[in-house]
Amino acid sequence: MSSTASAKAIPVEDLGSAAQRDRRKRIIDATISLAAQGGFDAVQMRSVAEQADVALGTLYRYFPSKIHLLVSALGREFERAEAALADSPIPGETASERVIYVLRATTRGLQGNPHLTEALTRAFMFADSSVATEIHAVGMQLSSILTKAMHPERTDVTEDDVAVARVIGDVWLSSLVSWVTGRATATETAAHMERAVRMLLRD
Template structure:
């Protein structure tokens, strides 16, 4: 009897694989629909049609398009973390400029695929509590990585590493998004060089004395 149950277990795997493929198809379709129509007009009906699934099937995976947006943003954040983990041991041996270039270039690459979709995700979607929680969690992880890296680097000369970590992460995330998702063409190489130079000089320059010191 036991061997019979074991023989049935692998049959669940194809269903799980199909379910995952369907979920990914819905997400990919939603990304295209949001980029094409915007968030307000990017209805679940349009997403289901583009994904070639019934509206009922879509609702089995996501209760509404807000949940789809949260999943798309989570995928975007996870891709960014995976592409530029600042807690890598080998980064400590890099120059501050090398570290900043690695971080900035990875952030740019993570924003280049579809600027229109990024505008929709960041600017048009509702600020649901779950979405804000995901954004805060991503930012906290990134700041913690940057804090450890800056604290242990011999060339970092900022007066307050905690503040510096927050400034670096906020600057990269916000400025890269604004430049890559904003209107008009961007000279990406020049933009990368200027942002890396700005951050490097801030981190390695002599701290400015506070008033009264």
Template sequence: MRSRSQNQRRKRIVQSAAALALRGGVEAMQMRTVAERAGVALGTLYRYFPSKMDLVVAVVSEELDLLEKSIVRRPPNAETAAGRAVDVLMRATRGLMREPELADALVRSLIMAEVKTELGQRITDLLWLVATRALPPEEGGQQAEPDRDSAGYVLAGSLSSIWFFELLEILKGDRDLEQAKHRLEIAAEPLLAGF
């Protein structure tokens, strides 16, 4: 269990890395520069984040936290589960594409399994929550726990995997946002028809 000061230090490091990435991409996220900007020793930074990829994942995880909060504040209002899920995936895509180099580094780290991340599970959880309309009524409210062995959850996970592939295609320049959205809509309809 981390102390409050450790949590604040970690948050300061992640925010410093994110600010550097926004200005100069992943290349600007040099560990020494991040440490200086966050006001911590380089050794302290490495205790929290053993590699640059760990730091990239933490920055993206912070973005995902913001996405989850925005979904709770402003839930998708589409009539169908597929429509709500695609709304969430497109919000996530637009958020990641604000900093394509960061998104590219994250995708590479996931493909190469350089760091352990729960991104796929978090996206799947979010898709399941919006598909089943199980979002908490407000921030800090009680959230339903998905049954990760259920058919519905597995299908939401399949849509999450398709989204990951579409994100990869966008990053490669083989797909634009509208094309990806159209493909996600086509995939989401049969996958989430039972919700």
């Protein structure tokens, strides 16, 4: 196994100084910028290092591969989505209506930048066991967004709530893959996702 395959990205909570956190932010910003311009193939480690103004060796210490980079960038996009949703109550009388609203809003945001979405989705598809920590973090972020939509009045969630949110998240990510790869239109993707939500929540 290569060192890249066995290495892990440094999580933000393990960065002790403000300078290190700023460096990591610049790297993620550069990754998102390059992906937005040219998709998955445009994200090259040397290009990211140059745009982030860090040495290539430093970049590899933070993120061992472009897959680690892009999955971490997907986490950043979910953080932004969660922050935007926190500004006002999520509309909808039922859990399914609120979850569908959240997924529609997040999907529209991603589909509005197809190059970025293609890059983030392909990275999620290509991720192997070396990216397990980042994949888990992204999954937990998405589950958090969905459980808050399901039960906005509650501060605690049950294991069943989390399990349902994870299944909905899996269906949504699978639908995005279908859209990115051209197997489904945006309309078909939305319909499939909404049907799954209503079947799972049944409210």
